[in-house]
Amino acid sequence: MDTELYQEILDNQKDFKASASDGKDFTWLIFTAGKDTFALAPEEVREIVRNTEIYPLPFVPPYIKGVLNRHGDPYAVIDISLFLGQEELSENLFLILNNDNNIALRISEIREFHTAGEGDFKRISDASRSDYFSGAVSYNSITASVLTVTGITGKIRTDLENN
Amino acid sequence: MKTIEWFACLSFEKKDILFPRDGILECRYDEGIAPEVRWNDNYIRPVNLDLILKNSFGFSMTDSLNCTIILRGQNDFAVQTEAVPVMKEIALSDLRPVSGLAADFLLRSGIIAFRFLQDRIQYVVDIQKLIKKAGAAV
Numbered sequence: 001m002d003t004e005l006y007q008e009i010l011d012n013q014k015d016f017k018a019s020a021s022d023g024k025d026f027t028w029l030i031f032t033a034g035k036d037t038f039a040l041a042p043e044e045v046r047e048i049v050r051n052t053e054i055y056p057l058p059f060v061p062p063y064i065k066g067v068l069n070r071h072g073d074p075y076a077v078i079d080i081s082l083f084l085g086q087e088e089l090s091e092n093l094f095l096i097l098n099n100d101n102n103i104a105l106r107i108s109e110i111r112e113f114h115t116a117g118e119g120d121f122k123r124i125s126d127a128s129r130s131d132y133f134s135g136a137v138s139y140n141s142i143t144a145s146v147l148t149v150t151g152i153t154g155k156i157r158t159d160l161e162n163n
Numbered sequence: 164m165k166t167i168e169w170f171a172c173l174s175f176e177k178k179d180i181l182f183p184r185d186g187i188l189e190c191r192y193d194e195g196i197a198p199e200v201r202w203n204d205n206y207i208r209p210v211n212l213d214l215i216l217k218n219s220f221g222f223s224m225t226d227s228l229n230c231t232i233i234l235r236g237q238n239d240f241a242v243q244t245e246a247v248p249v250m251k252e253i254a255l256s257d258l259r260p261v262s263g264l265a266a267d268f269l270l271r272s273g274i275i276a277f278r279f280l281q282d283r284i285q286y287v288v289d290i291q292k293l294i295k296k297a298g299a300a301v
Contacts, residue, residue, distance in 0.1 A: 055178065055284040058219035059272045059296055060265070069279040076265045102263025153264055160268035 024118060028137050030111040030144050033081040033089060037111070039137045039144040046098040048110060054092075061159045068104055070096055075104040078156065080147075084132065101153050114139050121146070131155065167254050170287070171232075173212075173246035175222045179285040181278075184250055186290070189233040192247070200241050202233050209241035212290070215297040236291045253278070258287060272296045 028039040047070070054066040054077050063082040067074040075096060082088045094104040116137050123135040131151035137144045169184040191200070199206040209231055216222040228243040258276040261269040273292030278285040 053282065056220045056222075057265070057269070058274070058293070060268070064265070067277065067284075069284070072279055073259055074261070074277045074279075076263065100263060102265075156264055160265060163268065 025115050026118075026121065027113055027115045028139075028144065028146070029095075030114045030137075030139050031095070032108045032111060033084075033106075034086050034108060036081070036084070036086065037139070037142050037144040038080070038107075039114075039139070039146045040095070040149070042113060044098055044149055045095045047096040049094045049096060049104065051092045052094065059163060061156075061163060064156070065106060068094060070104070073102065075102050077104050077106050078152070079106045080152075081106075081108075083152065083155075097149060099149065099153075103153065103156075111139075114144075165255065167252055170251050170253055171248040172251045172285070173244055173248055175216065175224070175246060177283050178220070178222060179283060180216065180246075181251070181253070181285050181287045182290050186235050187232060187248070188235055188239060190248060191231045191233075193229055197231070197243075200231055200233070202239060202241065207233070207239065207241045209243045210294050210299050212242035212244045212294075213246075215294060215299060219293075219297055234290060240291065240294075242290065242294070 027042055029042050029045055030037065030039050032038070049068065049070065052068045054068055056066045057064060057076065060076075063079050065077040065079050068077055077094065079089050089106050089108055091106070091108045093107050093109065095107055096104045114137070116139070120138045121135055122138075124130060124133055131154065132148055133145045133151075134148045135146045137146055170181040171184050171187055173180040189202075197209065199208055211228065213222070213224045213226070213228065217224050225245050227245050229245060230247055231241055231243050232248065233239060233241045258278050260266075260276045261274055271292070273289040273294075273296055274286055275289060276287040278287070
């Protein structure tokens with residue numbers, strides 16, 4: 001019985017993902033960091049954390065603001081605005097990313113979970129491809145840049161190795 | 164398997180620096196800022212640990228060095244600090260080793276593990292690596 005139910009849940013998940021990848025609709029987490037608006041796929045975010053203390057880390061690049069305590073585990077805090085060459089953020093709002101890198105992005109504000117149609121997502125052409133963005137999503141007449149987590153973590157890894 | 168370890172704890176406001184008690188050879192108090200300390204018929208030039216913590220972690224200090232700690236290393240070395248070491252027995256399972264993207268970097272920098280206690284953080288460190296990363300000679 002349990003096995004059957006488990007399989008049914010798995011099948012439903014596959015169907016759901018297949019329909020999402022058909023290009024009909026896709027949901028984005030829209031947020032701001034300073035003056036800029038960004039988007040991430042919701043499955044890339046494990047948790048949203050507010051008003052937690054950041055503790056310092058030594059010798060790290062300036063955009064790594066320290067570590068925060070998530071259920072007893074340390075997560076390195078990345079000021080995404082400073083990382084992208086913009087102004088340092090002061091808000092205490094963080095996206096805990098859903099991967100093994102134990103990092104949290106410091107952001108300014110969560111806007112909404114926005115469901116966009118296929119035509120609302122514009123992929124960045126190869127010629128102008130950025131390591132940190134895969135494309136852009138139109139959202140209430142604003143364009144939100146879609147962040148590429150692997151590109152961001154790759155740059156952080158390189159910076160730490162060279163530091 | 165070892166499950167508990169004794170650590171020396173240096174406290175600075177809401178932050179503690181922990182290192183294994185076994186590494187301590189001697190603690191001397193009220194020495195002031197001595198340019199050299201005598202140890203085993205030799206003289207060791209002590210490192211200002213507080214200055215390193217201030218510059219690398221951003222800790223607030225009073226700039227009054229009143230404890231000299233002689234530590235075991237590749238060569239025995241000495242650090243000076245305002246903090247008085249307090250010995251604490253800690254279950255190793257309570258500590259969180261560095262992990263994730265910054266793990267290798269932190270280990271190279273002398274940060275081994277963390278422990279969060281309410282509004283405090285404790286850093287388990289390899290003092291010799293920390294000092295070397297900061298560019299000071301030991």
